[in-house]
Amino acid sequence: MEALISEVKNDLKNNDPAAAVARVKEQSNQQRNTPLNIAITGESGSGKSTFVNAFRGISDEDDGAAPTNIVEASKEPIPYFHPDYPNVNVWDLPGIGTTKFPANEYLKHIGFEKFDFFIIISDTRFRENDVKLAQEIQKMKKKFYFVRSKIDNDIRAAGRKKDFNEKTTLDIIRKSCDQDLLKQGISSPRIFLVSSFELHLYDFSRLYETLGKDLPEHKRDALLFATSNINLEIIKKKKEAFQSKIKYYASLSACVAAIPLPGVSTAFDVALMAITARDYVHGFGLDKSSLQRLSARTRVPYRDMLAVTMSPLVAGEITEEVMLKMLPQLAGITALMAIEEAVRLIPIIGIIASAGLSGIAIYNVLNYFLDTLAKDAQSVFERSLTGP
Known part of the structure; x- marks a missing residue:
């Protein structure tokens, strides 16, 4: 992950935010392709x-x-x-x-x-x-x-x-x-x-x-x-595996925020949120196709699976546009991101403060996504055991 942070910083210094986002996507895919x-x-x-x-x-x-x-x-x-x-x-x-x-x-x-x-x-x-x-x-x-x-x-x-x-x-x-x-x-x-x-x-x-x-x-x-969510322990282990990477994503966000390019930090954070949220949804088997397969296997209606979930990310398409629409619902996160952009204008100390705020915002939002999706995975598992 340290190598990824260095490469992303280099991309942004070369004014290439698209390449930076592509690297994060590639890293996500590599983790899925062992x-x-x-x-x-x-x-x-x-x-x-x-x-x-x-x-x-x-x-x-x-x-x-x-x-x-x-x-x-x-x-x-x-x-x-x-x-x-x-x-x-x-x-x-x-x-x-x-x-x-x-x-x-x-x-x-x-x-x-x-x-x-x-x-x-x-x-x-x-x-x-x-x-x-x-x-x-x-x-x-x-x-x-x-x-x-x-x-x-x-x-x-x-x-x-x-x-x-x-x-x-x-x-x-x-x-x-x-x-x-x-x-x-x-x-x-x-x-x-x-x-x-x-x-x-x-x-x-x-x-x-x-x-x-x-x-x-x-x-x-x-x-x-x-492995399918065959018990609550599997869900717990998946959550722990995802949790272990959040601090690296927060560090990545902070490094991006330290580069004095207005608007780039927020755009990068939104892309990072979308990439990570997709990983969470697929990892917990909460994407549409996984839930449909679970429904077919257990005979529990698909709509009943959805009914026990709370996150709007479940079974939906997760894009950067979706993340932007969700931000107003995450009041504390939105405030942090707004303050980050504002303090960036303060000479020298503003960049340092902006980096810290960006890292905190991503750390909090990814933990929020992870907590809610892990609870949804548990609810779906428990519902799948009760039958039609």
Whole structure:
């Protein structure tokens, strides 16, 4: 971020505010474009495709969804892009049993080196091919995780018994998977029980936390923002990630204000507000397309999702013109920006005061946007759990 501040200051000294704004947009895009390649493998019918879709926050019926309920035919990896973060690719790999390759040749065939980690899925028990593949992945120094899918089906079936207890049922399934893998030579297997239709239940949250810990730091945000709001903790982590950058944006605004070009500071701040607000809205899944996908997946009407939100930024087009129209509603911010332009006229000390006021204004407005949008994300999440 320090390099960005230096480059923006140089652009403005050269009387090129458009280039300065373009740099901020580019920085925002770079943060969204860290590549993350996730490999999903398992036997045909194990729930791979539905998991691929759920991981991307879409339903099986959405455009671009991985096809389900068909016999696996492809012998090649198929990438599915995240709809909002195209840097995140979830790859549906052919089941090792369908390729007839030994495990080591299978990994070469699919190009194992491009994947950040592997998720091995089964809807019953993990078989010999799954174990051989895991052992070869381990030899290649890559991370792998076992996901036992369709847990919701198991819970419904067990629920018919008189002595049903959900925790006991889950413990039995987990222990059975663990024992099977231990018998086949996998020590300390990491097993996660998941329903692709109810990601907020069972082990998906634990799977996400484990992936985040195992990924390099620069890839964690890519995973974080590509992950749907499956619980309130995810929303909190997204807010914290955004919060950590606000001080840099405030510093950037202050540096711009220190350059004695009338009107440039306000124009730059408005552009910065629009860029950052768009990041917040997309990061929290509050843009129109994300809310429509959530509505389709949960069957909660789209209008009901909107009804629980407060920010005018939700599901709207966020432009510099929209920011300008919002400024009168942010009385304290508008006053600070007006004072900033006024004191700029005072020789020497005016520039220093103007820089400080600009930084404070941006710090306050971005915190305001972030607080209100995080609350809206929480309200939408809670509404999505209540059903139609």
